[in-house]
Amino acid sequence: MITFESLGLTAPVLEALNAEGYTTPTPIQEKAVPHVLAGRDLFGCAQTGTGKTAAFALPLIERMLANPQQPGPRRCRVLVLAPTRELAGQIYDSFKAYGRNAKIKCAVIYGGVNQRPQGTAMMRGVDVLVATPGRLLDLVNQRLVDLRTVEYLVLDEADRMLDMGFIHDVRRIVAMLPKERQTLFFSATLPAEVRELANSMLRDPLEVKTTPQATSAETVAQSVFLIPQKQKRSLLVHLLKTEGMSRVIVFTRTKHGADKLQRDLEKSGITAAAIHGNKSQNQRERALAAFKSQRPPVLIATDIAARGIDVDGVSHVVNYELSHEPETYVHRIGRTGRAGMTGMAVSFCDHEERPRLKAIERLIRKSIPVRNDLPEFPTVDFGPEANSAGRGEGSMGGGRRGNSGRQGQGNRSRGGSRGTVIGGEGGERSRGGDDRRGNSRSTIRHKHTRGGHTGGPQGQRQSSGQDGSSAQSQGSQGGDSSQGGGQPSFGGTATSARPPKRKTHRRAL
16 A cells, blocks of 8 residues: 555655644555656646645655755746635645654745735745746846746646636746756647647656546536426526535526525525635635535536636536536546545536537537436516516506596516506506606696686596596586586596586696
8 A cells, every 4th residue: 555655755744734633644645756756857647636735745845955055036936836825825724734843944936916016925035935927027127036947837727827828927037047947737638729828838847647546527426407498497496405415506607696696595594605816815715614604505616616716515517507517517527536535426407508518428428318307396486587477466556546446456577668557446557668768658648727727526438538428528528517416427436516627638747
């Protein structure tokens, strides 16, 4: 049985590993550590969650212990490039943990935060610098970082860097480094662009590929729901409330979709937090800190978190929307089932996403079981963004006014800009739509008396808005109208011996 001690690690590093609870090296660590200790350039390919960080961090700490030097101001001995802030922060934490007994000085540089503390940390020089390419170039251009004395270069998640468009920044950084250096290149996949980049940077590299004893796909129980897009929210709420999910990551394709889903879950009484590229670094760190707590919220993330989130005890991963790249699916479900533990991955697949599901199944070389236990979804109000239909009964709908005032009250719809027909006991009438300011415009025409106010009972009208046969009388010709004992023809009670003259012109209020 291979142990860390048999790999050539010394006491300071072994003590740190024991404190972290590591006893047995992973396959990528078994194959990579001896060659890195020997000074060879390395091209490592292994799936996410297999211990790649320790595979390069442990031997580099050993090499610095064997050749101790004091780095100059603004300089570093080890430069590690990472594609995302979260991954950079985790690599930084790993170096600090493994080098706690070796007195290794580390610094981390990434965007989204004030650069002044980062520049201050580099003033006296550090042993290990972990950085994202964009912010590193900013500090180099400001002469706050000097890369001319780098001895070891590490590119982690190189394929992700290419996907995010960092290839030109990486080439600019590599051009600033000394020719004599040791380069370690790690990637989860091997597209042609990654291999071309590796060939331009490595000298006589040793290629290491591993098939872990328990890959993410094997330790994760996968399933898929074939469900329309409009029902995904209700299904997610049902699963979160009934299936005992303790620590859940939900992946969406877009940043707007992540924020919208967070609001919908909050309306359903489920605590949630979103993390994506539009969030500030402080917001992202708070969301991750809450997710690592004893009562974690549901973490809704874009594919920026498909790699770089290393949280113990993630019980479920939900693919709310399938990604366009099949490889991303493997990295998503790799957030659970880590370190030999088991996990569950549930995917929601709409009819338009079926081709993506087939591409994923071709990549992992297995069929994902389909779940048919769909519940009867309750009616959940997710607000105007989710419901395109009307909002229900309105408070202003009503029937026509007859001799006894308001006769009935009907339903009202605010869903469109055109008028709707509203019914009551007194008949039907047509109500107008919205004006330019969005206010409801009514076509009800009120009767004006001689005093100038709209009061008193009025005669019944037909749905066309004109007077009915009972209201057409002599008063419509402009003269006085009275029936029997001085009662006016419009059905009201006379207030004087001579009723007011009816006007033929009526205007809408």
